[in-house]
Amino acid sequence: IAQNSKSWIMRAVPFIVYFLLLLFIGLSRIFILAHFPHQVIGGILAGISLGWLLQSWIPLERGFRFYLMTSLSLGLSATAIYWTLIILGIDLNWSMKLAAKWCENPKWIRMDTYPFASLCRDIATVLGLGLTFHSLSYTQLKLEKLSWLQRGWCAVLSLVTLYFLSSIAQPQGVALWYGLNFVKYASFPWIVISLLPKAVQILASPGTPSHPE
Numbered sequence: 626i627a628q629n630s631k632s633w634i635m636r637a638v639p640f641i642v643y644f645l646l647l648l649f650i651g652l653s654r655i656f657i658l659a660h661f662p663h664q665v666i667g668g669i670l671a672g673i674s675l676g677w678l679l680q681s682w683i684p685l686e687r688g689f690r691f692y693l694m695t696s697l698s699l700g701l702s703a704t705a706i707y708w709t710l711i712i713l714g715i716d717l718n719w720s721m722k723l724a725a726k727w728c729e730n731p732k733w734i735r736m737d738t739y740p741f742a743s744l745c746r747d748i749a750t751v752l753g754l755g756l757t758f759h760s761l762s763y764t765q766l767k768l769e770k771l772s773w774l775q776r777g778w779c780a781v782l783s784l785v786t787l788y789f790l791s792s793i794a795q796p797q798g799v800a801l802w803y804g805l806n807f808v809k810y811a812s813f814p815w816i817v818i819s820l821l822p823k824a825v826q827i828l829a830s831p832g833t834p835s836h837p838e
Contacts, residue, residue: 692755699748736802749810757815783817
């Protein structure tokens with residue numbers, strides 16, 4: 626609607642909403658999750674740049690191998706960079722040490738602020754997308770379009786489900802935390818793209834009427 630509008634105000638609405646969304650997310654990261662400002666600003670700029678540069682590289686109709694290799698490449702490259710920096714004597718946890726030193730309450734330092742926490746989410750999400758897009762349930766869903774009402778219910782159920790899963794207490798062990806978060810974020814695409822739409826479709830479908838003999 627905004628793209629086809631002749632009013633510059635309407636065309637500016639998506640950008641204003643996007644800017645406000647990034648602003649609120651950044652402020653919540655700084656004041657609630659106790660992230661450093663340079664991390665938030667760097668993450669926002671990196672995300673905008675990647676989104677703009679890769680918008681023509683959207684992986685539509687790619688095979689499962691593409692998602693698997695992308696996930697493996699991210700994991701192997703991160704491991705290589707990590708050990709390279711360790712060998713060079715660069716401490717990747719310097720920000721965590723500063724947070725532990727200056728934070729009033731150490732319990733406020735969350736595990737998801739570790740350097741590779743976001744990368745773990747990305748690796749799991751990419752793999753989850755590949756598994757979801759090549760599942761039988763998703764193939765069946767593509768053959769039947771959901772109505773706007775059904776899509777609305779899917780959006781609401783997705784928000785509630787993901788909020789519930791994200792609010793589950795996290796383990797304290799680093800290895801266990803990474804493992805459980807990998808499983809959680811790998812399952813998110815399947816829940817949102819396949820499971821919930823299929824459930825809404827089944828519940829919204831009228832029962833098969835009985836035919837009189």
